[in-house]
Amino acid sequence: MADDINIGLEQSAREQVAAGLSTLLADTYAVYLKTHGYHWNVKGPNFGALHALFLEQYTEVWTAVDTIAERIRALGAFAPQGYRTFANLSGVQDGDPDQAWEAMLQELIADHEALIAGARKVRAAAEDVADDATTSLIDDRVLAHEKHAWMLRASLGRR
Numbered sequence: 001m002a003d004d005i006n007i008g009l010e011q012s013a014r015e016q017v018a019a020g021l022s023t024l025l026a027d028t029y030a031v032y033l034k035t036h037g038y039h040w041n042v043k044g045p046n047f048g049a050l051h052a053l054f055l056e057q058y059t060e061v062w063t064a065v066d067t068i069a070e071r072i073r074a075l076g077a078f079a080p081q082g083y084r085t086f087a088n089l090s091g092v093q094d095g096d097p098d099q100a101w102e103a104m105l106q107e108l109i110a111d112h113e114a115l116i117a118g119a120r121k122v123r124a125a126a127e128d129v130a131d132d133a134t135t136s137l138i139d140d141r142v143l144a145h146e147k148h149a150w151m152l153r154a155s156l157g158r159r
């Protein structure tokens with residue numbers, strides 16, 4: 001049934017992009033949650049610096065969650081909500097609160113890398129249907145996650 005939303009994008013295109021954004025939202029939420037958990041649980045000689053870095057990163061990612069969800073709504077779909085729903089959509093695994101700080105950083109780097117790869121796939125789908133507002137939103141997310149990944153790598157002494 002047609003949904004009577006006239007923003008210049010076919011319903012099927014809007015639904016396809018919204019589905020991709022729903023996965024991106026769930027992965028983004030999972031990375032937010034893990035980063036906040038590591039803010040609480042990290043330990044070691046770099047505690048202060050990592051506690052602060054994680055705070056900065058989870059705050060940025062938390063803000064982005066709302067932007068992605070509201071883009072899904074603007075496309076006429078419902079934003080997924082709830083831990084179980086997010087867990088079913090996301091490929092990000094829960095973190096281990098008792099692991100070494102280096103392992104926390106490695107894991108977050110891999111999560112950001114996976115998020116970036118997923119975001120690029122959604123971007124390609126949005127580009128196919130000329131949904132420029134979504135491609136622009138995703139460009140902002142890729143920029144942010146690439147920066148987060150760099151800072152995590154640098155904290156491990158990597159380039």
Ligand SMILES: [Fe+2]
Binds near residue numbers: 039055
């Ligand atoms: Fe805190």
